[in-house]
Amino acid sequence: xxxxxxxxxxxxxxxxxxxxxxxxxxxxxxxxxxxxxxxxxxxxxxxxxxxxxxxxxxxxxxxxxxxxxxxxxxxxxxxxxxxxxxxxxxxxxxxxxxxxxxxxxxxxxxxxxxxxxxxxxxxxxxxxxxxxxxxxxxxxxxxxxxxxxxxxxxxxxxxxxxxxxxxxxxxxxxxxxxxxxxxxxxxxxxxxxxxxxxxxxxxxxxxxxxxxxxxxxxxxxxxxxxxxxxxxxxxxxxxxxxxxxxxxxxxxxxxxxxxxxxxxxxxxxxxxxxxxxxxxxxxxxxxxxxxxxxxxxxxxxxxxxxxxxxxxxxxxxxxxxxxxxxxxxxxxxxxxxxxxxxxxxxxxxxxxxxxxxxxxxxxxxxxxxxxxxxxxxxxxxxxxxxxxxxxxxxxxxxxxxxxxxxxxxxxxxxxxxxxx
Numbered sequence: 001x002x003x004x005x006x007x008x009x010x011x012x013x014x015x016x017x018x019x020x021x022x023x024x025x026x027x028x029x030x031x032x033x034x035x036x037x038x039x040x041x042x043x044x045x046x047x048x049x050x051x052x053x054x055x056x057x058x059x060x061x062x063x064x065x066x067x068x069x070x071x072x073x074x075x076x077x078x079x080x081x082x083x084x085x086x087x088x089x090x091x092x093x094x095x096x097x098x099x100x101x102x103x104x105x106x107x108x109x110x111x112x113x114x115x116x117x118x119x120x121x122x123x124x125x126x127x128x129x130x131x132x133x134x135x136x137x138x139x140x141x142x143x144x145x146x147x148x149x150x151x152x153x154x155x156x157x158x159x160x161x162x163x164x165x166x167x168x169x170x171x172x173x174x175x176x177x178x179x180x181x182x183x184x185x186x187x188x189x190x191x192x193x194x195x196x197x198x199x200x201x202x203x204x205x206x207x208x209x210x211x212x213x214x215x216x217x218x219x220x221x222x223x224x225x226x227x228x229x230x231x232x233x234x235x236x237x238x239x240x241x242x243x244x245x246x247x248x249x250x251x252x253x254x255x256x257x258x259x260x261x262x263x264x265x266x267x268x269x270x271x272x273x274x275x276x277x278x279x280x281x282x283x284x285x286x287x288x289x290x291x292x293x294x295x296x297x298x299x300x301x302x303x304x305x306x307x308x309x310x311x312x313x314x315x316x317x318x319x320x321x322x323x324x325x326x327x328x329x330x331x332x333x334x335x336x337x338x339x340x341x342x343x344x345x346x347x348x349x350x351x352x353x354x355x356x357x358x359x360x361x362x363x364x365x366x367x368x369x370x371x372x373x374x375x376x377x378x379x380x381x382x383x384x385x386x387x388x389x390x391x392x393x394x395x396x397x398x399x400x401x402x403x404x405x406x407x408x409x410x411x412x413x414x415x416x417x418x419x420x
Contacts, residue, residue, distance in 0.1 A: 013189055017181045024177040025170060032166045039162060043155055047086070051132055051150050052123060054084055059134035059146045066094050066101060066136050066144035074102035081148075082106060088129065089149040095142060107151075114147045128152060191220040195227055208235035248322045250300055251307035259321035259329055264381060266333040271376035278318070278332030278341050281370040281388040282310065282348065285400040287326035294359055306352060306365060313351040317344060329388075338373065338405075345369050345403040353401070366401035368392055373405070 007015065058077060065074040078090045081104065091103040091113035100113045114133055119142055124131045132148040191214070198212040211231060214224045246258035254262065266277045284306065291299040303326070310320045310328055317340075318332040330348075335341055348369065356363045370391030374384050387406035394404045404410070 013193075016189060017178065020181045021174055021177040024173055028170055028173050029166075032162075032169070036159070036162050036166065040155070040159060043158055047150075047152075047155055048123065048130070051086070051130060051148070052121075054081075054087075055121070055123075055132045055134045055146060055148055058090075058148075059136050062092050062146055063136050063138055063143065066092060066096070067138050069094060069096060069101065071102055075104065078102050078104040086129070086150045086152075086154055087148060088151050089147075091147040092136075092144060093147065094144045096144070101144065109149075111149050112147075114145055116145065117142055118145075191215050191224055195224060198227075202231070208238055248307075251304050251322050253307050253311065253328075254319060254321040256321070256323045259319075259323065259331065260381075262319050262321070262331050262333075263384070266331060267376045267381055269333060274375065274377075275334040276373055276375050277379070277384065278330075278335045279372045279384050279388045280330040280332070280341070280345060280348070280403075281372075281392045282328040282330065282352075283368045283370075283392050283396065284326035284328075285366040285368060285396075290358070298359060302356070302358070302365070305356060306367075309351045309354070310348065313347050314344070335373075341371060341373065342403075342405075345371060349401065349403065368395035368400050369403035370395055371403060371405045 007018070010018070058081065062074060062077050064070070065077060074092045078092060081087045081090050088107050088109065089103070089105045089111035091111075092101045093099070093113050093115055094101040095117060098115075103113060105111065114131075116133070117135075118133065119135050119137075121132075121134045123133070126149070129149060129151040132146075132150065134146040134148075135142050136144040136146060191212075194215075195212045198210055201207070202210050208231070211228045212224045214221050214228075243252075246254060246261075248255045263277075263279070269275060270277050287299065287302070290302060303322075307320070307322060307328070310330070314320050314330055317335075318330050321329045321331070323329060330344075332341065332344075349367065352367050353364050356365055370388045370393070372384050372387035372391060374387070379387075390410065391404045391406040394410050395402050398404070
């Protein structure tokens with residue numbers, strides 16, 4: 001499997017755990033590796049120095065035995081090397097008789113007593129240890145040589161102990177790193193996780209009031225602030241779009257689209273609860289004359305005033321909307337009685353009819369109201385609108401500045417009039 005793809009697929013928590021643990025382990029391995037190499041070199045140098053010192057001492061102690069060819073003393077001297085733990089084989093060679101004067105072997109193996117007349121001491125690495133050569137000098141003449149074979153078991157044991165310690169400390173470091181990462185990652189990652197949760201929730205619910213929680217003042221805190229500011233700007237833009245889509249730009253009342261949605265919700269509520277629905281169509285009287293004679297700017301200000309009067313009068317009883325031009329509606333999602341609707345219609349006529357300064361002329365506006373009532377069981381969205389529209393037509397025909405409830409008799413009478 002591709003390591004990069006595998007790492008990319010991990011969640012943020014696991015990535016952080018892996019990075020921190022890996023970094024700690026790598027740092028530990030590098031540190032302990034360097035320390036191990038250094039320690040091995042130090043121990044090896046120390047062992048060599050000790051071996052050379054031993055060789056020098058025993059070479060001097062053996063000079064008398066070699067000079068006088070005393071085999072007993074030579075073997076006695078070599079036997080004393082048994083207290084030195086890393087000596088495998090020792091040999092004294094006499095150049096006077098040209099043969100070994102004595103030798104001692106402390107472990108199995110094949111060892112050779114050097115016969116070289118080399119006057120310079122040396123030490124060479126051999127399999128499993130070192131070969132040490134020391135000339136035995138008497139009055140600046142070489143009389144013999146001391147050959148020592150040593151082993152590296154102590155050094156190897158120390159290396160093994162160090163590697164074992166590294167392994168154990170590495171495992172403990174991994175466990176500690178994991179525990180610390182698990183405990184500390186909450187502080188590091190939680191703001192990002194919360195930010196992700198908020199973004200996902202916003203994507204699902206489109207709740208513009210959602211905000212991410214800021215828990216730190218570092219770069220993550222700045223990121224949270226930026227995210228929340230972005231949501232705030234988006235919320236403002238969304239509200240502006242909703243106003244453009246659902247509200248009339250002139251009167252700030254709900255527009256035709258919003259009215260249809262409100263009436264549709266009223267039918268859903270009526271279907272669920274059986275509550276009645278009331279609908280009032282408001283058609284201003286003589287508005288075209290105001291527009292034609294005084295201009296559209298005056299007409300617009302007049303419509304704004306009418307919208308405010310309607311909204312103030314209806315209050316919490318229903319929702320006022322402007323369909324367009326001089327047409328307004330009042331949607332009543334549930335009402336106590338027909339008398340309540342009739343009283344509201346009277347109040348609407350009174351509030352709209354209040355004095356209005358029309359370019360210096362006192363004017364009392366009026367409107368024709370058409371009222372339709374029903375419910376989801378007996379009416380449909382469009383049939384209720386049609387009934388209210390017919391009722392407005394009746395009010396217009398009967399002198400304006402009045403209201404009428406829709407009745408089947410009036411509907412039938414109008415159809416007959418149209419046929420004639």
